[in-house]
Amino acid sequence: KTQRQPNNATASTMDNTGGVQLVKVCRVIGRTGNTGNVTQVRVEFINDSKRTIIRNVKGPVREGDILTLMEWEREARRLR
Numbered sequence: 001k002t003q004r005q006p007n008n009a010t011a012s013t014m015d016n017t018g019g020v021q022l023v024k025v026c027r028v029i030g031r032t033g034n035t036g037n038v039t040q041v042r043v044e045f046i047n048d049s050k051r052t053i054i055r056n057v058k059g060p061v062r063e064g065d066i067l068t069l070m071e072w073e074r075e076a077r078r079l080r
Contacts, residue, residue, distance in 0.1 A: 021072045022046040023055075025065045030079050032056065040079055043067060054078060 023043035032038050039061050044052045046066070053075045057067065 019070070021069045023067050023069055023072070025057075025061055025063050025067065026052065028061065028063060029054065032079055040076060043069075045072075 023045050025041045026044050027042040029040040029042060032040050038056045038058050040054060041057055041061060042052055042054050044050075053072070055067075055069070056076045061067075
């Protein structure tokens with residue numbers, strides 16, 4: 001029999017060196033998407049408070065929330 005290896009994906013996402021970034025929601029811009037189920041927010045990086053980007057978030061979110069970004073290079077297009 002072969003034994004399964006433990007899944008270390010959760011361990012790598014818990015520390016900041018595993019390719020994830022922690023950001024704080026500083027402003028909720030508005031709702032977007034066909035049914036309004038996506039919220040557009042402006043976030044600032046925890047480790048670099050001068051850098052802010054706009055992201056789309058699915059699910060409940062409010063100002064002051066801490067989010068984990070798996071990919072932080074792209075920025076969402078602004079609402080029209």
